[in-house]
Amino acid sequence: MVTVLIYGVLGFILVMLVIMTYNFHSLKKSDDANLSQEPGQQSMLLSQGFIYTALVLILILIIFYTWYVVRGTPWEGHLAEWLNIVVRLMHITFGIAWIGASFYFVFLENALNRTEDVRDELAGNLWAVHGGGFYYLEKYKVAPPTIPKHLHWFKYEAYFTWISGISLLFVVYYFNAKAMLIDANVLKLSAAKAIAIGVGSFVVGWILYDQLCKSPLVKKPILFALVGFIIATAFAYAYCRVFSARAAYIHFGAMLGTIMVANVFFIIIPAQKAMVRAARQGIPPDPQPGKNALARSLHNNYLTLPVLFVMISNHFPSTFGYAYPWIVLAIISLGTAGVKHYLNLKEKGQYNVWVLPASVLILLAASFITAPKKDMGACNETASFAAVNQVITARCISCHSSKPTDDVYTAPPNGLVFDTPADIVKMKAQIMQRVVITKTMPQNNKTGITPEERNLIRCWIDQGTPIK
Numbered sequence: 121m122v123t124v125l126i127y128g129v130l131g132f133i134l135v136m137l138v139i140m141t142y143n144f145h146s147l148k149k150s151d152d153a154n155l156s157q158e159p160g161q162q163s164m165l166l167s168q169g170f171i172y173t174a175l176v177l178i179l180i181l182i183i184f185y186t187w188y189v190v191r192g193t194p195w196e197g198h199l200a201e202w203l204n205i206v207v208r209l210m211h212i213t214f215g216i217a218w219i220g221a222s223f224y225f226v227f228l229e230n231a232l233n234r235t236e237d238v239r240d241e242l243a244g245n246l247w248a249v250h251g252g253g254f255y256y257l258e259k260y261k262v263a264p265p266t267i268p269k270h271l272h273w274f275k276y277e278a279y280f281t282w283i284s285g286i287s288l289l290f291v292v293y294y295f296n297a298k299a300m301l302i303d304a305n306v307l308k309l310s311a312a313k314a315i316a317i318g319v320g321s322f323v324v325g326w327i328l329y330d331q332l333c334k335s336p337l338v339k340k341p342i343l344f345a346l347v348g349f350i351i352a353t354a355f356a357y358a359y360c361r362v363f364s365a366r367a368a369y370i371h372f373g374a375m376l377g378t379i380m381v382a383n384v385f386f387i388i389i390p391a392q393k394a395m396v397r398a399a400r401q402g403i404p405p406d407p408q409p410g411k412n413a414l415a416r417s418l419h420n421n422y423l424t425l426p427v428l429f430v431m432i433s434n435h436f437p438s439t440f441g442y443a444y445p446w447i448v449l450a451i452i453s454l455g456t457a458g459v460k461h462y463l464n465l466k467e468k469g470q471y472n473v474w475v476l477p478a479s480v481l482i483l484l485a486a487s488f489i490t491a492p493k494k495d496m497g498a499c500n501e502t503a504s505f506a507a508v509n510q511v512i513t514a515r516c517i518s519c520h521s522s523k524p525t526d527d528v529y530t531a532p533p534n535g536l537v538f539d540t541p542a543d544i545v546k547m548k549a550q551i552m553q554r555v556v557i558t559k560t561m562p563q564n565n566k567t568g569i570t571p572e573e574r575n576l577i578r579c580w581i582d583q584g585t586p587i588k
């Protein structure tokens with residue numbers, strides 16, 4: 121009864137908020153026609169922002185409440201999966217929009233024609249053909265004589281990427297902290313502490329980076345990049361000493377992503393607002409905030425590829441499964457940022473021959489150091505299937521069986537079951553990769569597999585997986 125009531129209230133608020141967004145839309149239209157004054161428009165935009173924020177918060181509240189209702193039932197896992205699907209899709213969509221815009225504007229800046237036929241008030245222009253039409257863009261040195269009524273801003277893709285990303289972090293890692301976030305073999309932590317460390321680290325990361333940007337070091341780009349890289353590596357190392365390797369990777373990416381969004385929120389957008397305000401008042405804007413904003417958006421541009429790698433890293437156990445996962449993270453961050461640097465130089469017409477090969481070599485180094493050892497030791501005795509099956513029964517089937525007994529996984533993860541010998545044999549390559557080479561299974565070694573048992577499995581696979 122209470123449940124229905126709470127859903128009723130939340131649903132009512134949600135519907136009201138949605139109706140308000142429509143009202144605002146039509147208000148704005150009539151407002152456009154009246155060419156109303158700026159202060160009114162400003163406050164309207166502000167309240168519109170509030171309504172959208174409230175809308176998102178109510179949605180989150182409804183989801184939280186649903187989770188509270190289904191907690192402990194088979195629907196909990198199902199809800200988690202569908203939340204995962206929805207939030208992940210949103211995250212990818214907003215992320216693509218944001219990073220696409222970031223790439224596009226850095227490209228514009230790099231490729232701008234600054235010399236031929238450029239009017240005095242312009243920094244440059246650019247012709248482009250796309251989607252069956254010709255486009256012509258002009259960039260002003262400072263601001264146009266009058267600020268156009270319809271000015272496109274690029275900020276919500278960034279904010280929503282972050283909001284959906286943090287939500288995903290909760291759905292996948294924090295709601296399931298015991299299985300996904302904490303690895304007792306790395307550090308024994310309570311869920312609350314681990315989550316606090318995770319969230320706190322984003323704030324610390326931003327403060328450190330922001331201070332670095334405000335220090336004199338910012339005038340020395342190479343030194344700045346070096347110090348930034350060292351700090352980032354320190355974060356990677358610290359995460360790997362606190363969380364499970366996968367969670368450490370995701371936190372590294374989320375920390376960088378948070379810096380990128382904070383750049384948009386605290387530096388870039390305020391600078392743009394100040395520019396617009398000054399232009400409206402007809403006074404020359406202070407160029408410094410604009411310069412800072414440009415620098416920060418360039419930083420963001422360099423962070424995109426490392427962050428993108430992190431976001432797909434969970435599919436690649438050879439990266440987070442390496443004995444020193446933070447080294448792989450540092451190497452791949454460096455290499456991918458290098459690739460971005462090459463692309464940026466190329467857009468400016470500066471073909472720097474060594475940047476791309478050097479970056480590729482750096483990336484190859486990650487592949488090299490994570491490669492399986494050639495000689496993993498001799499197998500003196502014949503490994504019997506009976507012995508292997510015993511290990512699988514003791515260490516794997518609590519999760520990987522049609523009826524798991526694990527406290528977290530009530531359905532076999534990835535649908536993978538080891539119910540029959542054939543089930544085991546057909547997965548031999550993946551078992552080799554996950555149990556022997558990367559040691560990423562059993563998950564967080566929850567079932568306490570021993571090195572000898574891993575070795576037994578290796579020998580059995582090396583000997584051709586005999587079942588008898």
Ligand code: HEC
Binds near residue numbers: 562566
């Ligand atoms: C605590 C639960 C748990 C235990 C115990 C466990 N696993 Fe897993 N396993 C998972 C989860 C969760 C996934 C999916 C996520 C991933 O790939 O890491 C998975 C994925 C896998 C995969 C990858 C499947 C694919 O689709 O590529 C293999 C192979 C695997 N496990 C083998 C094993 C073996 C062998 C054991 C025992 C030595 C074992 N697991 C023990 C939870 C477990």
